[in-house]
Amino acid sequence: MDSKYDIDRLHCDVLVIGAGGAGLRAAVEARLRGADVLVVSKSLFGKAHTVMAEGGAAAAMGNVNSNDDWKVHFRDTMRGGKFLNNYRMAELHAKEAPERIWELETYGALFDRTPDGRISQRNFGGHEYPRLAHVGDRTGLELIRTMQQKIVALQQDDERRGSEQTIRVLDETTVTDLVVEGGAISGAVGYRRASGRFFAVDAPAVVLATGGIGRSYKVTSNSWEYTGDGHALALRAGADVINMEFIQFHPTGMVWPASVRGILVTESVRGDGGVLKNSEGERFMFRYVPDVFKEQYATTEEEADRWYEDPDHNRRPPELLPRDEVARAINSEVKEGRGTANGGVYLDIASRRSEEFIRRKLPSMHHQFKELADVDITAEPMEVGPTCHYVMGGVEVDADSAQSSVPGLFASGEVSGGMHGSNRLGGNSLSDLLVFGKRSGEHAADFAANASEARVSDGKIAEAVENALRPFANDGLNPYEVQAELQKVNGRLVGIIRRESELVEAVKMLEDLRETVENAAIGGGRAYNPGWHLALDVRNMWLCSMATAKAALMRKESRGGHTRDDAPGMDPEWRKVNLVASLGEDGISLERKPVPEIPAELRRLFDEEELAKYMTPEEYGGDGEEGQE
The missing domain is CATH 1.20.58.100 (Fumarate reductase/succinate dehydrogenase flavoprotein-like, C-terminal domain)
Structure with missing residues (x-):
C-alpha cells in the first residue's frame, strides 16, 4: 500500500479491462493457460453492453443451409467492409467462429434449435445464408450469462485445488491510466467507483476489452459505459488506433418517445421478415440497392419475399443490405420529406408475421416497445431511424496475437480495429468477441509467462492520481x-x-x-x-x-x-x-x-468484375487468372 495516497496494490499476470464478451472470453482463456487473472468492469458484473447484442452470433456452421462455409463468410465480411478489412483477421474470424460457438454450447449456452436439434441460424443483413446462432432476440445476454458461469466454475475448481492463482473480478471500477515503463506495460492505475479509493495493478500483460465510443453522440444505441476509454488508454500508452473515421449508424433505433431515442431495434426484426416503409406506405429500399449488390438483392417485392420461404433462393430482400446502405437510405427518405412525424420511417413486421411468431422470436422487442413507447409490434409498425451504434476503428493489433505495438498490451472486441474494415456486418460482433477474446487471452497469458516481473513505480502512481483528482480543483x-x-x-x-x-x-x-x-x-x-x-x-x-x-x-x-x-x-x-x-x-x-494485401489464394474467392469495383487493376490482376473457385 502506498502511504502518501493510501492506495491498494494488486498483482496479477493478466489484467483484463472490460467484462463484456471479449473480456470474459479473454479471462477464461488466460486462466485455462495458467495465468492469474484480474478482470475490472466499469459497470456491475453481468451488465456489460454485450447484453444489448440481441440478434445472434455469425458463424458458418451450415445448420440451415449446407452451402455455407468459412469461405462464404469471409467473402461476405470483406464485401461488407468494402475490402478495407485486415484480411487475416477476417479469415481467422470466419474459420474459427463455428468452433467458438460450439465451445460456448459446451459451457452451457442454450441456443434455439432447428427441428432436427442443431443450433438454429437466422438471416441477417449482408450474410449470404442464414448464419446467426441465436437465443431469441437476447443472444448477447445468454453469452454473458454463460461466460459468467464458466468463470464461476473455474473459480470453484481453483478453490477445490487450493490454487493461489484464479480469476478475480472487480466491478464498478474505472482504470484511468495504463503504465508503460521500460518500453513495455507494467500495469495500471484506477479507482473503485463506489468509494473513490485508488488502486494500482502490477501486471506484465493487459487486455483491453472496453467496447466503443458511442456516448460521444447524443442519439446512440450504446450504454453509458461506451466513452472510448480503451481507445484513449491505448493512445496515451503509445499505441496506435486505426479506421476511426468509420462509425456505423445502425439503421434502426427507436425514434419515439424522445426519452428513448436511439435505443436499438435489433436487425432480427428484418431478418425474420420485417420490412421498411416510408410515410407514404412505400417499401422504399428497392430504390437504394447499389450496383455492386444488384446481383445478390431482389428488385421486386415478390422476389424479395421468396427469400424467407425458400432457403435456396439467392436474392435477398433489400432490407438485408449491409447496415451502412440501409442507414443512408432511411436518412435520404427522411431528408426528402417521406419520413414519419417523429423523423424516422416505419418498420413493419405486424402485417407479415403472426402474433405468436413475433412473441416467440422477438420477445425482447415486443416488451421494449410496449413498455417504452406503448406500441404493440404484433399489431402496428415501429418508428425507427439511424442511431450511432458501432465504431469500426480501434487499437491497431497484430491479427494473430491481438497485441498492439506496445509490448504486453492486447485488445479485442470493439476496441480493436481492422477486422471489420469500413463497415461491420450484423452478427459479426458476437463471434468477433469470442474469436479474438480467446486469442487475446491466450497470447496475453503466454506473454506474461515469459515476461520479467512488472511493478508500477510510485512516481507513475502519483502522476495518475493527481491527474484523476484535478476536476475537484x-x-x-x-x-x-x-x-x-x-x-x-x-x-x-x-x-x-x-x-x-x-x-x-x-x-x-x-x-x-x-x-x-x-x-x-x-x-x-x-x-x-x-x-x-x-x-x-x-x-x-x-x-x-x-x-x-x-x-x-x-x-x-x-x-x-x-x-x-x-x-x-x-x-x-x-x-x-x-x-x-x-x-x-x-x-x-x-x-x-x-492496408495488408490480400493474398492470391483469398482473392480467388472473388471474381474479377467484383474486385474491379474496389481495387486498382494492378492489385486484382485484371488478366482473368483469379476468377472465383
Whole structure:
C-alpha cells in the first residue's frame, strides 16, 4: 500500500479491462493457460453492453443451409467492409467462429434449435445464408450469462485445488491510466467507483476489452459505459488506433418517445421478415440497392419475399443490405420529406408475421416497445431511424496475437480495429468477441509467462492520481455541459453524412473544446460521484472525437461507415490506405499506412468484375487468372 495516497496494490499476470464478451472470453482463456487473472468492469458484473447484442452470433456452421462455409463468410465480411478489412483477421474470424460457438454450447449456452436439434441460424443483413446462432432476440445476454458461469466454475475448481492463482473480478471500477515503463506495460492505475479509493495493478500483460465510443453522440444505441476509454488508454500508452473515421449508424433505433431515442431495434426484426416503409406506405429500399449488390438483392417485392420461404433462393430482400446502405437510405427518405412525424420511417413486421411468431422470436422487442413507447409490434409498425451504434476503428493489433505495438498490451472486441474494415456486418460482433477474446487471452497469458516481473513505480502512481483528482480543483463547466457540447459537434458535423467544410469546422470546434474538457469541474467527495466519473470519461470522448473528425476530413471518398457528400463513391486508391492515429505532444496526428494485401489464394474467392469495383487493376490482376473457385 502506498502511504502518501493510501492506495491498494494488486498483482496479477493478466489484467483484463472490460467484462463484456471479449473480456470474459479473454479471462477464461488466460486462466485455462495458467495465468492469474484480474478482470475490472466499469459497470456491475453481468451488465456489460454485450447484453444489448440481441440478434445472434455469425458463424458458418451450415445448420440451415449446407452451402455455407468459412469461405462464404469471409467473402461476405470483406464485401461488407468494402475490402478495407485486415484480411487475416477476417479469415481467422470466419474459420474459427463455428468452433467458438460450439465451445460456448459446451459451457452451457442454450441456443434455439432447428427441428432436427442443431443450433438454429437466422438471416441477417449482408450474410449470404442464414448464419446467426441465436437465443431469441437476447443472444448477447445468454453469452454473458454463460461466460459468467464458466468463470464461476473455474473459480470453484481453483478453490477445490487450493490454487493461489484464479480469476478475480472487480466491478464498478474505472482504470484511468495504463503504465508503460521500460518500453513495455507494467500495469495500471484506477479507482473503485463506489468509494473513490485508488488502486494500482502490477501486471506484465493487459487486455483491453472496453467496447466503443458511442456516448460521444447524443442519439446512440450504446450504454453509458461506451466513452472510448480503451481507445484513449491505448493512445496515451503509445499505441496506435486505426479506421476511426468509420462509425456505423445502425439503421434502426427507436425514434419515439424522445426519452428513448436511439435505443436499438435489433436487425432480427428484418431478418425474420420485417420490412421498411416510408410515410407514404412505400417499401422504399428497392430504390437504394447499389450496383455492386444488384446481383445478390431482389428488385421486386415478390422476389424479395421468396427469400424467407425458400432457403435456396439467392436474392435477398433489400432490407438485408449491409447496415451502412440501409442507414443512408432511411436518412435520404427522411431528408426528402417521406419520413414519419417523429423523423424516422416505419418498420413493419405486424402485417407479415403472426402474433405468436413475433412473441416467440422477438420477445425482447415486443416488451421494449410496449413498455417504452406503448406500441404493440404484433399489431402496428415501429418508428425507427439511424442511431450511432458501432465504431469500426480501434487499437491497431497484430491479427494473430491481438497485441498492439506496445509490448504486453492486447485488445479485442470493439476496441480493436481492422477486422471489420469500413463497415461491420450484423452478427459479426458476437463471434468477433469470442474469436479474438480467446486469442487475446491466450497470447496475453503466454506473454506474461515469459515476461520479467512488472511493478508500477510510485512516481507513475502519483502522476495518475493527481491527474484523476484535478476536476475537484478545477473551476470550469460541469462535465454534463461539456459532454453536451461535444455531442452537438459530433452529431451536427461528424454524423452519418459528412462534407469537408463541416469537418474543418468540427476539428476547429473540438480544438476549442480541449481546454473546456480539461477544466471540467465537479464538487462533492470521491464516493458515488457520477460527475467525477464523467469528468474523466469526457477526456476520453474528446480524444476519440478528434481522431474521428481528423480521419474523416483526410479520407476523401465514401466507403462503409464514412459518407462524404462532397466525395461520393469509393476510390480504389483510398482502399489501399489505413489512416493511423497516434497521440503526441501536439495532440492527435495521422499517418497513412498500407492496408495488408490480400493474398492470391483469398482473392480467388472473388471474381474479377467484383474486385474491379474496389481495387486498382494492378492489385486484382485484371488478366482473368483469379476468377472465383
